[in-house]
Structures are given as C-alpha cells and as structure tokens.
Amino acid sequence: LRNKQEGFFVTTITMIGTGRMCSALGRVWARAGHSIIFGSRDPAGRADVIAGIPGARVVGIDEALAAAEVVVIGTPFTAVAPFAQAYAGQLRGRLVIDITNPFDNLPDNRVSGAELTAQAIGQGARVMAAFKANFWESFETPRSSEGIVRDVHFVGGDEADKALLSRLITDIGFQPVDCGDLKNARVLDVMVPLLLELDRRYGANRHSSWKFLGT
Numbered sequence: 001l002r003n004k005q006e007g008f009f010v011t012t013i014t015m016i017g018t019g020r021m022c023s024a025l026g027r028v029w030a031r032a033g034h035s036i037i038f039g040s041r042d043p044a045g046r047a048d049v050i051a052g053i054p055g056a057r058v059v060g061i062d063e064a065l066a067a068a069e070v071v072v073i074g075t076p077f078t079a080v081a082p083f084a085q086a087y088a089g090q091l092r093g094r095l096v097i098d099i100t101n102p103f104d105n106l107p108d109n110r111v112s113g114a115e116l117t118a119q120a121i122g123q124g125a126r127v128m129a130a131f132k133a134n135f136w137e138s139f140e141t142p143r144s145s146e147g148i149v150r151d152v153h154f155v156g157g158d159e160a161d162k163a164l165l166s167r168l169i170t171d172i173g174f175q176p177v178d179c180g181d182l183k184n185a186r187v188l189d190v191m192v193p194l195l196l197e198l199d200r201r202y203g204a205n206r207h208s209s210w211k212f213l214g215t
C-alpha cells in the first residue's frame with residue numbers, strides 16, 4: 001500500500017475477469033482513486049472494458065497478478081478452482097477476494113465456494129468472500145431509493161485483511177459487514193439465491209440488497 005495523501009491509501013486491485021461484476025466494481029474503485037488492472041484470457045479482445053475507467057489497463061492473467069496487492073476473482077464459479085490451481089504460486093500470500101457464486105455447482109452444501117478456492121490455492125492462501133449478494137447494477141447506487149446505505153457482507157480469517165477490505169468497501173460508499181470466519185461463506189453462498197427469489201417476488205428488478213440493522 002502506498003500513502004497517496006494523508007488518510008488515503010491507493011490499492012492496486014487486480015480483477016480476474018472482465019465481465020459485468022469486474023467492470024462495474026473496477027469502475028467505482030478506480031473513481032475512488034484505486035489502481036485497477038483487469039486480467040483477461042483475451043486482453044486484446046477485451047480492450048473495451050477499460051473505456052471510461054480512470055487509469056485502468058487490461059492485460060494477461062500473469063501480468064495482472066504480478067502487480068496485484070489485492071486479487072478479485074470474478075469469473076464464473078466453475079472457472080475458479082482451475083484458475084486458483086493454475087496460478088496458486090502467484091496467489092499464495094496475496095489477499096484474494098472471491099466474489100463468485102456457486103449456486104448449484106457445489107459438490108457438497110457443507111462447504112462454500114470460497115473454502116474450495118482456498119483449498120485450490122493451498123498453504124498460505126489468504127481468501128475472503130465478499131460482494132456475493134451485491135448485484136453489479138447496484139455499484140452506482142450505494143444508497144437505495146429510501147436513502148439506506150447498502151451492505152457488503154464479507155468473511156475471512158485475518159483482521160488486517162478485513163480492515164483493508166472494509167476500507168475498500170467504504171471507499172465506494174457501501175457499508176462493510178464482517179460476517180466472521182471463512183466458513184461462514186457457506187451462509188453467504190445461500191443468501192444469494194434467496195435474494196434472487198425475493199427480488200423476483202417483489203419486482204425489485206435487481207435493485208435489492210441485504211441490510212443488517214444494528215450497526
């Protein structure tokens with residue numbers, strides 16, 4: 001982390017994937033002053049992703065990981081374990097934020113997607129789960145139409161990592177909510193299909209969020 005000006009830290013965040021989540025999240029982080037690198041399987045073909053994102057670049061996966069302070073995995077869930085195994089050497093020791101949703105692809109509902117990501121990276125993995133129930137459409141509106149700040153629920157095992165992620169969440173205007181250890185990612189995983197069900201039933205049109213009242 002570099003101290004850019006008093007009280008503000010620029011974090012180099014590598015987004016693995018150039019889809020809806022990574023581009024929407026990368027955009028708001030870049031606007032907040034962070035340095036965004038997109039890692040793509042086809043950087044030339046995805047050059048359009050950085051349009052209008054201040055200072056961002058899109059490069060191959062190896063180059064993107066080399067510069068990363070924080071790695072955000074935003075691929076389809078089924079691509080996560082193969083990616084984590086293939087790049088385990090570069091991911092070990094780095095803070096990895098798994099934002100992917102397994103839905104029905106888990107081998108066993110007693111384990112979470114993020115735990116499988118940590119297993120695939122192996123010894124030295126620093127994996128957190130976050131943003132799982134935050135629709136990509138919501139990043140431009142951190143406050144709901146009622147003026148309520150949206151939550152980002154996250155889990156992980158390290159207090160310093162949690163402090164850094166909390167800061168990254170407040171930097172984009174959302175409320176960080178620490179939901180405990182990595183194993184609680186099992187609960188976060190299943191909150192996503194429930195939110196989708198509520199979103200459909202109440203016609204929220206993907207502008208819904210979970211909110212913990214009590215902070």
Ligand SMILES: NC(=O)c1ccc[n+]([C@@H]2O[C@H](COP(=O)([O-])OP(=O)(O)OC[C@H]3O[C@@H](n4cnc5c(N)ncnc54)[C@H](OP(=O)(O)O)[C@@H]3O)[C@@H](O)[C@H]2O)c1
Nearest residue numbers: 017018019020021040041074075077079100101132135136
């Ligand atoms: N959509 C939401 O609102 C939302 C909310 C919370 C969480 N999530 C989760 O976030 C993840 C990304 O969602 P998304 O909506 O951003 O998906 P998306 O638009 O389909 O983007 C996925 C990106 O992953 C990359 N990728 C790497 N390996 C891949 C593979 N084998 N097949 C296809 N793409 C691959 C691709 O980038 P390159 O081609 O450049 O490599 C692609 O642009 C998913 O796990 C999803 O469950 C989504």
